[in-house]
Amino acid sequence: MLDAALYGDDDRAVIFTYAWDRLLVDPLPGPRGVADFTGLEPLTPTVWSMPATARPIAPAGSTLPRLAAELPHTFALIDPHHGAEGITRQLEELVSHLEPESIDLLDVGGDILAQGDEPTLKSPLADALTLAASCQVNAPIRLLVAGPGLDGELSPDDLRPTFGSLAHTLAAKDVEPISTVLEWHPSEATAMLAATALGARGACEVRDAGLPVALTDEGPTVHEVDLDDALGRSRLARAVMATATLDEAEAYSREVCGFSEIDYERNKAAWLKEQPPTELDAESVLPRLDRFEAEARSRGVTHTTFRHITEALNLNGSQRDALRRLLINSLPDQYEAPLWKIP
Structure with a gap:
């Protein structure tokens, strides 16, 4: 882009x-x-x-x-x-x-x-x-x-x-070269960058933790x-700067920042393996989506990403694309590409 x-x-x-x-x-x-x-x-x-x-x-x-x-x-x-x-x-x-x-x-x-x-x-x-x-x-x-x-x-x-x-x-014309990519690519930061170029404004929740991100003219x-x-x-x-292995760099992250993001991924991957599969169909997903959106509205949220919805509904990553299709087909007015709008 x-x-x-x-x-x-x-x-x-x-x-x-x-x-x-x-x-x-x-x-x-x-x-x-x-x-x-x-x-x-x-x-x-x-x-x-x-x-x-x-x-x-x-x-x-x-x-x-x-x-x-x-x-x-x-x-x-x-x-x-x-x-x-x-x-x-x-x-x-x-x-x-x-x-x-x-x-x-x-x-x-x-x-x-x-x-x-x-x-x-x-x-x-x-x-x-x-x-x-x-x-x-x-x-x-x-x-x-x-x-x-x-x-x-x-x-x-x-x-x-x-x-x-x-x-x-x-601007909107700059997003056009990657518009089809954003239909499927899960990058939240790129999605919000494109969305702000297309005119989206408000507050967007992202990642598994639901971090709030402001969508402004500065976006x-x-x-x-x-x-x-x-x-x-x-x-x-x-x-x-002088590290020769990823393990060495990761050790410095623990020392300097107090954590390693790869440790976080290791722990989360182990947790995900233990979770039972969740059904993905409109009858089970849409009521859960309603509850999620009601809670999001109470926090002042106007948009979210499909990654965040996937995790908030306790679905796994392999279900993200199917969830996206289901939501857009069921509630097309809420799709403010490439984000999901909270009405």
Whole structure:
């Protein structure tokens, strides 16, 4: 979406990204690496691209092959299992191989600017590793923060003092290139970024915990941030700069932030295995949806994501797409793409 907005529809970027879909898509905790896929294609000695024909090795799951099938860009896999040193090496090889005209490090929400001790911080590890690697590569990299606060972790008030120039404000026309992807992709932050560009305003509940996120005029903005300033703020990024394994980086997260998001995923995955299956049909789902919406209204909520509804109704991730179809078919007026509107 931002590639089309900033560089034009004809640009064909290489999108270097994690295969870390969380438990809604992937039942295995943590990020997936090269060894978790078949059909990857080598770009450099340590960087592999994700063609549409690639497949995660069961029981792993990933949205990347479908993204590669539906979008014209090249997707390359960030493999964090060799820590920040490994990602730095991957970035250096990509820069040498591609000789890109520009390199943008993009974070939606702004938790890449966390100091590490914020009580609302939930998932700092991927951001810290990528930030640490970007600061060690001998190439100009521009840090962009889109949708301040849309990840539900840091507030826009805390982020504004760090912003440099405004790079772009997304509009409805910018969402069009990915509108079909948003019909199925579970990313909540991207969904809210697109929704605010399309004009949605109010309060949206996200994630399993129902974190409240404000949908405001600031939602579709994209800001430049000084990369060195971001590193200076992030205690975790500075701590993991010399890490050579993901386990080592995770240990620093426990030390600096007091927790590891992968530990949270491990505990949640074990809990999910013990839960009995829940029936998915209109007669059982719609009354539960009514109760959920009544409670949400009492909290001032105007929108939510399909991920949050799935978890709030005690359904598992594999039922999300079927739930989405059921709700849209049953109550089409409440679908404010790509979010669900609380009437």
